[in-house]
Amino acid sequence: MKRALIIALREVRTYLKDKADLAFSLLLPVATFALIYGAFGGTGLFHGTAYIVNEDTNGIYAEKLVEKIGQEQSLDVELLSRQDAENKLDRSDLNIVLLIPSGFSDKLISDQPGELTFLQRGNGGQEGQIVASIIRGVVSGLNQEFTVLDQSNQLLTGKDIAPEKIAFTTQKFLEKEQQSPLIEVKETAIGSKPNMVNQFLPGIITMYVLFAINVGTTAIVEERRKGTLERLLTTHLSLGELFFGKFMASALRGFIQTFILLALSYAVFRIFTPISFLECLLIALLFTMACSTLGLVIASVSRTQDSATWIGVTFTMAMTMFGGTFFTISKGTALYALSKLSINTYANDAFKAIITEGGHISDLGVEIGVIAGVAIVGLVVSRLLFKAVPRGK
Amino acid sequence: MSEAFLAVKEIHKSFNGQKAVNGISFTIDKGEIFGLLGPNGAGKTTVIRILSTVLEADAGDVTVGGYSLRKNPAAVRNLVGVCPQDLALYEELSALDNLIFFGQLEGLSGREAKSQAISHLSLMGLTERGKGKISKFSGGMKRRINLAIALMGNPKLLFLDEPTVGIDPQSRNNIFETIRSLRDKGMTVLYTTHYMEEADRLCDRIAIMDGGKFVAMDTPQGLKRQIGDPDKVTLEDVFLKLTGRSLRD
Numbered sequence A: 001m002k003r004a005l006i007i008a009l010r011e012v013r014t015y016l017k018d019k020a021d022l023a024f025s026l027l028l029p030v031a032t033f034a035l036i037y038g039a040f041g042g043t044g045l046f047h048g049t050a051y052i053v054n055e056d057t058n059g060i061y062a063e064k065l066v067e068k069i070g071q072e073q074s075l076d077v078e079l080l081s082r083q084d085a086e087n088k089l090d091r092s093d094l095n096i097v098l099l100i101p102s103g104f105s106d107k108l109i110s111d112q113p114g115e116l117t118f119l120q121r122g123n124g125g126q127e128g129q130i131v132a133s134i135i136r137g138v139v140s141g142l143n144q145e146f147t148v149l150d151q152s153n154q155l156l157t158g159k160d161i162a163p164e165k166i167a168f169t170t171q172k173f174l175e176k177e178q179q180s181p182l183i184e185v186k187e188t189a190i191g192s193k194p195n196m197v198n199q200f201l202p203g204i205i206t207m208y209v210l211f212a213i214n215v216g217t218t219a220i221v222e223e224r225r226k227g228t229l230e231r232l233l234t235t236h237l238s239l240g241e242l243f244f245g246k247f248m249a250s251a252l253r254g255f256i257q258t259f260i261l262l263a264l265s266y267a268v269f270r271i272f273t274p275i276s277f278l279e280c281l282l283i284a285l286l287f288t289m290a291c292s293t294l295g296l297v298i299a300s301v302s303r304t305q306d307s308a309t310w311i312g313v314t315f316t317m318a319m320t321m322f323g324g325t326f327f328t329i330s331k332g333t334a335l336y337a338l339s340k341l342s343i344n345t346y347a348n349d350a351f352k353a354i355i356t357e358g359g360h361i362s363d364l365g366v367e368i369g370v371i372a373g374v375a376i377v378g379l380v381v382s383r384l385l386f387k388a389v390p391r392g393k
Numbered sequence B: 001m002s003e004a005f006l007a008v009k010e011i012h013k014s015f016n017g018q019k020a021v022n023g024i025s026f027t028i029d030k031g032e033i034f035g036l037l038g039p040n041g042a043g044k045t046t047v048i049r050i051l052s053t054v055l056e057a058d059a060g061d062v063t064v065g066g067y068s069l070r071k072n073p074a075a076v077r078n079l080v081g082v083c084p085q086d087l088a089l090y091e092e093l094s095a096l097d098n099l100i101f102f103g104q105l106e107g108l109s110g111r112e113a114k115s116q117a118i119s120h121l122s123l124m125g126l127t128e129r130g131k132g133k134i135s136k137f138s139g140g141m142k143r144r145i146n147l148a149i150a151l152m153g154n155p156k157l158l159f160l161d162e163p164t165v166g167i168d169p170q171s172r173n174n175i176f177e178t179i180r181s182l183r184d185k186g187m188t189v190l191y192t193t194h195y196m197e198e199a200d201r202l203c204d205r206i207a208i209m210d211g212g213k214f215v216a217m218d219t220p221q222g223l224k225r226q227i228g229d230p231d232k233v234t235l236e237d238v239f240l241k242l243t244g245r246s247l248r249d
């Protein structure tokens, strides 16, 4: 056992010394996580910029309009000169710009209809259309205010009430109505965004762990290539110790990567409880161990680096496909029967049960049993195979 | 008569029906340096791989220090050290780490392995370079480390498969001196080489192998006497006479 540890430590040491390999293998899970985060993380709400050309300088209603647009949560406002706006539209830097013409406020003050224009390329683009429709909402709110103000004025003129007072009171009613509108639109979230993570994370973790297979497959070929395999076989090291050492090294490496991925998901997406996190780690550890031994089985029959890599990749692909990592396999199909042959199926089911369905390890007897069984059988079989396959140079 | 430390009786080995070793018998006494010469493909490395338990012979018996290779390979491994023909080193590790690693696998404690490693490095004249990565070493330095690893765990019997191939006279001389001083301390050595004058100077007895068989086995003097005046002919003359001049694969 001590010698197996020496083998594993040597492997870890080599791994730590190869800075490029080390950086790559540690950054890979971080990068994968960043991709998941980019795809499923964040708020997901629309946010855009309203580009406005205000030619109604010092017009109070133009200012009011710009201010109201700026109060919209999903919009930022950027003011441009007309020349600038036209240039940018020309170059397709912008797709849509709101133009407030000069005299806009004066017209409104003198009870004439005001006019606003969208300068746009084509239909203004998807984002442009959303921005425009938000602006239209703001404008129609303003329209209502003017209408109400106008009507109150008409009703109350000649009734001995000061026009300032009419304006003030109307304004107060309008504000009250805004705070508690007659028709209110509410948002109720059905299923939060991070559920996407719940859906995909099990598959991603499973696939990740499968990398351990490929680390394992080269374990023996590497020694053969360096010429150290025969030297190892002339020491006190037994075959069992050699394989167990290789197994520990590749399982450790695979587990560290999965750990990074799971820990980041834990910290950022908050989809785990401390218990479910530990349970997932345990499954990940078992699964990495199983994959490492599968890697060793391939290693024990591979004569060259090429054949090891080739068999490893083919095997990994098959496991991933049949394991329902990327698509759901429906019951009763031929693929469903095949999927039972893939260790991914069991790992995937186990992760899903815990992450998506809030289950516990204690309910996963079959899955855990299969994964642990593969780990043990793989370790034994790889050793036997290695002994059985004739040794060449 | 001194006792035979290694006794090989009628070993055979075929690869895909091709005889690589075809019924070889010999003994090596304790403290003897035994040379195994032969053209490319004669079967020298195959013999060493069998004797060092890496390869199983199809037939025949081998005992090392009284232990049967078949019945007790672990005990045999305990007694032998192997310096393989092809370098067997971890390039990314330092010389010291390579030595300590193999020393520990030979059953030494970390501390013992380290102290042996340091003394073997000094034997090879590489004390200063112990911490250096093997990948940065010259061919001669790598060869010397390859040999130093074989010495880890203080074996009683050394198999040296062309330990001096492709290196300069200085490195070769160092290896040479090392082998001699080991022999003086009682080490038994099986040595293969393609350098005839090297074998002449170093070996107590020599076997010439061709096509999986021994074609001659004697002291260097005795071999030379077979074809003429031992002071006038060289071992190379003997070798060419016995194995012919045709090229081998």
Ligand SMILES: Nc1ncnc2c1ncn2[C@@H]1O[C@H](COP(=O)(O)OP(=O)(O)OP(=O)(O)O)[C@@H](O)[C@H]1O
Residues within 6 Å of the ligand: A391, A392, A393, B015, B016, B019, B020, B038, B039, B040, B041, B042, B043, B044, B045, B046, B047, B085
């Ligand atoms: N693993 C193997 N599979 C098939 N044939 C082999 C194998 N190992 C050795 N042989 C064959 O056995 C014969 C003896 O090879 P071996 O390496 O023992 O020769 P050698 O005397 O060490 O030669 P060299 O001086 O070139 O090192 C050769 O014909 C070689 O091709």
Ligand SMILES: [Mg+2]
Residues within 6 Å of the ligand: B044, B045, B046, B085, B161
């Ligand atoms: Mg050889």
